[in-house]
Amino acid sequence: MAFTIKEASERLGCPAHTIRFYEKEGLLPYIKRDKNGNRLFEQDHLDWLRVMTCFRATGMKLSLLKEMVHLALDGDSTIPQRKAILNQYKEDLFRRQNELTTALDAVNNKLSIYEEIAKGKTPSESQLLVKMEESERQQTRNEGLTNEAKNFRQ
Amino acid sequence: MAFTIKEASERLGCPAHTIRFYEKEGLLPYIKRDKNGNRLFEQDHLDWLRVMTCFRATGMKLSLLKEMVHLALDGDSTIPQRKAILNQYKEDLFRRQNELTTALDAVNNKLSIYEEIAKGKTPSESQLLVKMEESERQQTRNEGLTNEAKNFRQ
């Protein structure tokens, strides 16, 4: 069973132009054509496209995907190199997981500071964006400023 | 206590030029200068820079950071909007977490297929990159080809 580029595009949720671009870049070898030169995608191509989309969404560069394809085309002797690439990428993924956790903590922290402000409490930590708000509040209220807040007045 | 741009850069592991760029973009308000016009960073600026770096590393766009700064400068009345932005961003972070998990599964799957090939077993799933290798192996061995493998011969 072969798919047209439109069918591939719909199945993957990926623009047809992007698929063509990937093929031109050598990321998608062995695509056959019908008698009019239209691309025919096999299930394996869709599978590999889906893997590439997944890797791209998580930060793998096209150049690295390209390298993996070229290595694969060079045969089994390159499996050690491909394993090394994937293990390195795995490290990247773990690092990104940590970054996401850190970011989630920071977001939750900011959200809880907003809650405290809503309740009229002063947050314990000093943070620029909160300071800017305080500065703004104090300007409009025409009240006195702390020395710290003055840092952000002008 | 104030820091020079070099000290800020070293503490954050972020190029000085990037910090200047952020200030020019309005992401870092209220930076004071010494008598020679050199920037002086307070701890709050470093804190906010660190938050921005953290958010940037996890996919927040500069335009959205800019929007948050502008909202913060507009005072407490914009807290609902800022909460909405952060909650939306939190959704993004969860989505990214899922993408990372999916990618890790895919990497581990590929690695285990390499193991199977190393052991001489044929992997159960058909995958393009493995096919390309098989095609290569069969070409060099001058053996017969399966119909499927022929899809990737030319």
Place this chain on the structure above:
DNA sequence: TTAAACCTTAAAGTACACTTTAAGGCAAGC
């Protein structure tokens, strides 16, 4: 006093990954 090591600015350049445009071929339905 002069060289090194900082700092400043504006503007141009780069990297990456698409994305759009332009020009055109083929096939089906009215």
Place this chain on the structure above:
DNA sequence: GCTTGCCTTAAAGTGTACTTTAAGGTTTAA
């Protein structure tokens, strides 16, 4: 036969986020 909708290509354009360059000012140590 002609419009619609699909497909093709090459090439140019876009968006994002830096990054580099160029030109120059100030401070410090030799």
